[in-house]
Amino acid sequence: MSIRLTVDTKAWRRHLSATAATVPGLVPVAKGNGYGFGIDVLASEATRLGADTLAVGRSHEVRTAREAGFQGDIVVLTSWRHFEPRDVDVLTDPGVIVTLGSVDDIKRLTDMCPGARVLLEVETSMRRHGLDPAELRRAVSLLDGLTLLGWTIHLPMTGNASTEASSLAALALDALPGTLWLSHVSPADAGVLAEQFGVDVRLRMGTPLWLHSPALTTDAAVLDVHQVSAGERVGYWQHRVPMAGWVVVVSGGTANGVALSAPSSGASLKRRAITAAEGLLDASGVARSPYTIAGRKRIFVEPPHMQESLVFVPGAACPVAIGDRVPVELRLTTATVDEIDFR
Numbered sequence: 437m438s439i440r441l442t443v444d445t446k447a448w449r450r451h452l453s454a455t456a457a458t459v460p461g462l463v464p465v466a467k468g469n470g471y472g473f474g475i476d477v478l479a480s481e482a483t484r485l486g487a488d489t490l491a492v493g494r495s496h497e498v499r500t501a502r503e504a505g506f507q508g509d510i511v512v513l514t515s516w517r518h519f520e521p522r523d524v525d526v527l528t529d530p531g532v533i534v535t536l537g538s539v540d541d542i543k544r545l546t547d548m549c550p551g552a553r554v555l556l557e558v559e560t561s562m563r564r565h566g567l568d569p570a571e572l573r574r575a576v577s578l579l580d581g582l583t584l585l586g587w588t589i590h591l592p593m594t595g596n597a598s599t600e601a602s603s604l605a606a607l608a609l610d611a612l613p614g615t616l617w618l619s620h621v622s623p624a625d626a627g628v629l630a631e632q633f634g635v636d637v638r639l640r641m642g643t644p645l646w647l648h649s650p651a652l653t654t655d656a657a658v659l660d661v662h663q664v665s666a667g668e669r670v671g672y673w674q675h676r677v678p679m680a681g682w683v684v685v686v687s688g689g690t691a692n693g694v695a696l697s698a699p700s701s702g703a704s705l706k707r708r709a710i711t712a713a714e715g716l717l718d719a720s721g722v723a724r725s726p727y728t729i730a731g732r733k734r735i736f737v738e739p740p741h742m743q744e745s746l747v748f749v750p751g752a753a754c755p756v757a758i759g760d761r762v763p764v765e766l767r768l769t770t771a772t773v774d775e776i777d778f779r
């Protein structure tokens with residue numbers, strides 16, 4: 437009675453292998469909620485793929501990947517910061533590679549963990565982390581006590597990533613030649629950069645690798661159905677239903693990441709019904725729920741509860757019965773499923 441992710445395991449692994457085959461030197465990314473699977477599952481799949489290196493988001497995630505048996509190198513993507521020196525024991529794992537994005541942090545890590553293996557991050561138009569391009573030479577001059585494995589460039593999703601990658605890479609490699617670790621560049625563009633600069637390129641990839649596969653489906657259970665008449669009040673917020681029909685109680689709620697931009701409790705159900713009928717999004721957020729019943733996305737009666745949601749289906753006959761399963765659309769990077777069924 438839960439939100440379930442069903443994996444056609446053979447088809448999914450075919451997709452993983454096919455993707456890896458198009459990306460020489462692929463570094464699979466397994467961080468956060470593990471793209472809906474969990475970091476442990478992805479770490480095992482990375483081993484199956486023969487990846488020599490895995491990327492995690494934060495240092496504590498290294499342990500999860502190790503416990504899942506990943507034996508290669510593990511890059512921690514989030515920059516190490518001297519004011520958050522947690523999980524220092526992780527740094528003693530000789531397979532760990534730390535990301536550094538400031539001159540100050542280079543000095544501090546040298547003091548704390550001489551010899552640590554590091555990547556230096558170059559600031560991009562994302563304006564998130566990294567060394568200012570003007571600081572790269574100075575950063576290199578401070579590297580005596582550390583082992584530099586290359587430069588890391590994390591590019592935005594939109595815009596001309598390959599042009600930006602090329603100009604930043606030129607600056608970095610001019611300061612010191614080394615491997616380029618890139619994100620959000622196409623495999624073809626990565627190949628062009630490798631050729632252009634005569635260096636190795638490692639491409640990090642999460643979403644396209646783990647999730648861009650039709651082998652994954654998510655569904656929910658129908659927990660209860662209630663026939664209601666037009667104008668009847670229902671739910672926590674006692675909104676009136678717009679017409680005669682059914683309140684269908686389905687598994688999955690905020691704890692599962694269902695409809696993170698849920699409609700506000702203030703918007704009237706009638707308004708939402710009209711909006712949904714028109715197939716539009718209303719001003720308060722998403723009008724339609726991610727649940728499909730009898731071929732259509734249905735409206736929420738009200739914002740999702742913690743682990744269940746109430747949706748409305750108009751009509752005299754209820755198209756689903758208690759115990760049925762219905763498709764639910766989830767963004768797996770923000771979802772927590774209750775169950776994973778590897779078929």
Ligand SMILES: *Cc1c(COP(=O)(O)O)cnc(C)c1O
Pocket residue numbers: 465467513590618619620640641642643644
């Ligand atoms: C999360 C992350 C990735 C993976 O991004 P996807 O869009 O999931 O492929 C790559 N590089 C860095 C630095 C990241 O933090």
